[in-house]
Amino acid sequence: MKKISLKIIALWLFPFLGFSAFADDFNAKQTLEKMAHAVNELNYEIAFVQTSPSNMDSFRYRHIKRDNKTYAQLVTLDGEQQEIIQRDNLVSYFQPNSRAFTLNSGNIVDALPAIIRSDFDKLAQNYDFIPLGKNRIAGRYADGIRIVPKDDFRYQYLVFVDEENGLLLRGDMLDREGKLLDQFRVVTLYIDDRLKGLTDYLNKVSMPPLLNEVKNTPPSLNWHAGWLPQGFESVRRSQDLFEGEVIDSALFSDGLFTFTLYVTQAQGSQPNQEQTWKQGEFTFYSEIIGDKEITFIGQLPVAAAKRIVQEVKFTN
Template structure:
């Protein structure tokens, strides 16, 4: 008993000191610091993602050097796949398709949206709620719920490492609290010698950039618009693409955390039927309106997608 007492005392002291430092930060500050840490620290982590169909294990390495991001995402299951980032170029390598590159300032695959948000843009439409402390990957974590102020979008619960302020786990939940997707770190460590990794990517031969055929156009050129959107969603871009002698218009919207795209074409569905596909957080909904096929694809609830599509107005 005497041998156990010092260990219990040390453990209680650790938690009390950590609690003192944790209370100095608001839930918004914890999430703000988490985003900054994930973007600017040098680290190496192994994590798993749980989706509606399967569970994947991956390794992610990240280095921030002289305002340039170097990153690598490796799929540890099934067929090999590697995604690398060097600055504003992200390149994809796999066995089942030729390698290619796109212009992007981050890797989006298998990494949660919450890593790339601007917290100040979310505070009008989301509440940040302190859920206390937890333990993830043998590390003490602060737990924060990011809850929408309406019923038109999903919510997040994030677990943030108290020591490094890196994200250790995130749960995307629907409005009833059902799990849609989960990101969970198994092992994480800071990279104290990043030079070898940056040299590898700095001099690597990257595949050519994919040339997009879609033309970015002024939103005023498109003759249709959604007459209703959940508060906070704004248009990022509008494009027009010609496929098989037919034009397809698209508009991309986001509230800073979730996003969706609207597509309008002159190919109405037969008998004005609707098409619905739902898998985890991803929704596809199509309907014929005004003799045009309107399709929404994005991370929003099906009821929200239906209302947006059905309220499309043509000029």
């Protein structure tokens, strides 16, 4: 009864999206899993825009599977050209006015929604997947799905998956009130095995030097997150030295949203002094607790950010 009620409410709340209430029902989780498979296995090219309340950028992304290896290319379409090239487990960055470099990575993650790489069995522990019927995106029919958190500590997500090939055509990140925070939207889509010819070009591009990986360094300031929303885990920890000051950081993710905590020694400010501001999908929250300054930057509501910061624990 709960799932039926949620579905009816969702259809009532989002009439402006043009869903068809008369379309056949479908299994939302299976559709999402089909999307994850299509993104990784098809040979395709998409042009898309990424939009926030204050900015819009356009890109072209090409993905090719050849000889059991993955090749991909992401190129900006506005302003100075920036290019990211993937050759199997190596991803190279080419940007104007900066030195090119290469990272060990199995995917290009820049500008692409995290939802396409998510583990949906894991997400199902903390989110409900609600089918919303059919829509039309980029001239193609798509299945709409609303991804709703089971708590009040994170945002919601709408996805529109091509019903024929399974590729993501649109993804909307919304706050708890339904306000748009960020949108991924495909403008053109092209699927063809002839894209495999692009691998010849990608293999000829000179590979920039490989950067050293950031080690999972224990925090020097002896701290840990005392509370996290369910499903969030530490992904990476690092330590940097900036102008003689040690900065500990830790990246956390639940497979859909991410945030980073930064911990430094406080410099001449009063304890419990806090700062908060928002920029699109990102929340910035900083507070001085004792003699440490703790800063949150990530994709969670302010209330969640504040609690996470205030629950950071220190040991001697």
